[in-house]
Structures are given as C-alpha cells and as structure tokens.
Amino acid sequence: MKVVQPCILVVEDEAAQREVLSYNLEAEGYRVLQGESGDEGLLLARENVPDLIVLDWMLPEMSGIEVCRQVKSDTTTKAIPIIMLSARSEDVDKVRGLETGADDYVAKPYSVKELMARVKAQLRRTRPAALGAQLDFEDIVLNGETHKVTRAGVELKLGPTEYRLLSQLMEKPGRVWPREQLLDHVWGRDAFVDTRTVDVHVGRLRKALTAEGGSDPIRTIRGTGYAFG
Known part of the structure; x- marks a missing residue:
C-alpha cells in the first residue's frame, strides 16, 4: 500500500548545506521542500503546512528565530515541530531558540546521522x-x-x-x-x-x-x- 511520507521543509541559505540535508532526508524516504531565506521558508510553511521544519538560525533578511516565532504564533502552523540549526552553541543561544518555540536545537557542525535520529524522534510524536x-x-x-x-x-x-x-x-x-x-x-x-x-x-x-x-x-x-x- 502506498503511503504518503512525511513532508519536511528545509530552510537554509547555504546551497551546499541545503542540498546535503535534502539528499539525506529524501534518502530516508521523506518528501522535502526547500527554502533559501526566512521569508520564503515562512511562505512555504503557511502554504504547505509540512510535518516538520529544519530551520537555520542565520538567514538573510528574516532570521530563523523570527521565522520560528511567526510559525509558532500562527494557528495554522503552530503545531509544526521545528529543529533549529545554528553555529551558535552557547547555552544562552539554545535557551533562546527553545523559548522562541523550537522543539529541538542542533549545533553546527552536526552529525547527519544524529540529525536524522532527531527528525525521526519529532515525527514519532506528530506522524506516528x-x-x-x-x-x-x-x-x-x-x-x-x-x-x-x-x-x-x-x-x-x-x-x-x-x-x-x-x-x-x-x-x-x-x-x-x-x-x-x-x-x-x-x-x-x-x-x-x-x-x-x-x-x-x-x-x-x-x-x-x-x-x-x-x-x-x-x-x-x-x-x-x-x-x-
């Protein structure tokens, strides 16, 4: 029986990072949407309501933190789990990300295997x-x-x-x-x-x-x- 797999939105401005993430997520069987800016990511989230968002903190124009805040304040998208990616590894930054509404926080550089495990853990709650x-x-x-x-x-x-x-x-x-x-x-x-x-x-x-x-x-x-x- 065909099953429509969970849809994941990757919002990352660095093309190489975005492609690596998308490749590995698709290899796990997920459907992937890509956004290269905060504005585009927010639009894709509202139009498609993906099952999960992998969101970079440092984005041009609109930061990942602001995208996260707006996603979580919109009744249509607030239930979407967000995994925040950031080169900022200080505890204060992790706390800020989580307090803004992110469901998980992964510091760069990260293990792709670990990130895939965190994606699956979030989807286990929302797409069991x-x-x-x-x-x-x-x-x-x-x-x-x-x-x-x-x-x-x-x-x-x-x-x-x-x-x-x-x-x-x-x-x-x-x-x-x-x-x-x-x-x-x-x-x-x-x-x-x-x-x-x-x-x-x-x-x-x-x-x-x-x-x-x-x-x-x-x-x-x-x-x-x-x-x-």
Missing part, C-alpha cells in the same frame, strides 16, 4: 502512523505497521486512499484540515486531482466507519474541510 505506530480513537484502532483498521474489534475494508486519509485525520484529532492540505498530505503535491476528490473519499471513509452502526467521527467544517473527533 507513518512510522508504524498504532493509533486509537474510542473504538477505532489503526495499525500503522500492518495497515489494518478495526472498529469495535471488526476489521474495516478500506481502500488505500481511505486508509491514508484516516491515518492523516487520526494523527491529529480535532485539527481542522482544509481540503487543499489534505490533497497535499494524502495524495501528494504532484497528484493531478482537485478538492472534490477529497469529498468523494471522505464519503467512502464515512460509509466504511459507520457500516456497523457506529457514530460518524468525521466533522465537516463548512467552507473549509474536515476534522476528526
């Missing part, structure tokens, strides 16, 4: 099903390793798209997902589908979830999209 974990919501259980879903102990028959859609919704119960964001996260940025496709598959998912008489856990947010729970 994509990393093989089990998700539970009331009587619904999604097994990220076997890709099986049960409700009240009965296995549900879901197509691959419905499974990915349910996984995305269950990973963040209560979050409102605009249709455009679901398209990016569930179908992928290169998919040639429109927002009506989301409605069709949400309808199929609802039918599967309520086939045995259970309540519908998916809420329609008029004019926007959907939320789970």
Whole structure:
C-alpha cells in the first residue's frame, strides 16, 4: 500500500548545506521542500503546512528565530515541530531558540546521522502512523505497521486512499484540515486531482466507519474541510 511520507521543509541559505540535508532526508524516504531565506521558508510553511521544519538560525533578511516565532504564533502552523540549526552553541543561544518555540536545537557542525535520529524522534510524536505506530480513537484502532483498521474489534475494508486519509485525520484529532492540505498530505503535491476528490473519499471513509452502526467521527467544517473527533 502506498503511503504518503512525511513532508519536511528545509530552510537554509547555504546551497551546499541545503542540498546535503535534502539528499539525506529524501534518502530516508521523506518528501522535502526547500527554502533559501526566512521569508520564503515562512511562505512555504503557511502554504504547505509540512510535518516538520529544519530551520537555520542565520538567514538573510528574516532570521530563523523570527521565522520560528511567526510559525509558532500562527494557528495554522503552530503545531509544526521545528529543529533549529545554528553555529551558535552557547547555552544562552539554545535557551533562546527553545523559548522562541523550537522543539529541538542542533549545533553546527552536526552529525547527519544524529540529525536524522532527531527528525525521526519529532515525527514519532506528530506522524506516528507513518512510522508504524498504532493509533486509537474510542473504538477505532489503526495499525500503522500492518495497515489494518478495526472498529469495535471488526476489521474495516478500506481502500488505500481511505486508509491514508484516516491515518492523516487520526494523527491529529480535532485539527481542522482544509481540503487543499489534505490533497497535499494524502495524495501528494504532484497528484493531478482537485478538492472534490477529497469529498468523494471522505464519503467512502464515512460509509466504511459507520457500516456497523457506529457514530460518524468525521466533522465537516463548512467552507473549509474536515476534522476528526
């Protein structure tokens, strides 16, 4: 079953560093977006709502600290984990980065292997099903390793798209997902589908979830999209 892998935004002004980071993240199977300035990184974060941001402190015009502050103050992006990269290794700088909202801080020069481990640790919190974990919501259980879903102990028959859609919704119960964001996260940025496709598959998912008489856990947010729970 195809799984749309977590999307990571790399914001780094040094082209060589940016390419090395992107290469290693893609080698781990992640989808990567690249920004070379604070302004561009902030725009990409707001437009795409990636699963994680790897953010350099020293950026032209808008610093990484300011990008972090704005990402964390925006209701659309505040839940995105941020790993801050910096040549500033003093404790006071680490504290400032973390107090601004960064979820982790890595001093340059860093081990690529260690950084990949830190990326995985952050994603384990925010995209657990994509990393093989089990998700539970009331009587619904999604097994990220076997890709099986049960409700009240009965296995549900879901197509691959419905499974990915349910996984995305269950990973963040209560979050409102605009249709455009679901398209990016569930179908992928290169998919040639429109927002009506989301409605069709949400309808199929609802039918599967309520086939045995259970309540519908998916809420329609008029004019926007959907939320789970």
